[in-house]
Amino acid sequence: MNTLSSTRRAMTRDEALSWNPDWSVADIRLIEENFDRIGTRTYYRTQSNGTVTAQDAAGRSVMYLHPGYVEFPKGLAPEDRSDLDWDGFALSCFRPREATVAKGEERLTICTSCFYALPATGVCDTCG
8 A cells, every 4th residue: 555645635736726615715825826936736735634735746745734824845935935034934824833831831920029939829928
């Protein structure tokens, strides 16, 4: 059994463009322009349906679609992107991940007078 075929599913170009129902018309147009710009020919999604990869005629992965953003291998990103330090761009449905507090970790409140941590009562044991 081919392990690649068991971890990815082939898609048509239209299926790739409609993969995320949250993409706006402008997002789809931008993705399609980049498909044309870099000459994508084949498309597949991971078995988990977490990403879509676009390949060129030689079978090289040239574009990665994520639910809220698009990434490219080094040197293939559009030159007019807003963040030149990132080989990709955000789509309209992009939502940055929020920092989360690790389970079991608590946030401390500090007394502004003595700089000790306040107890749960909110009244400083040192300052009163």
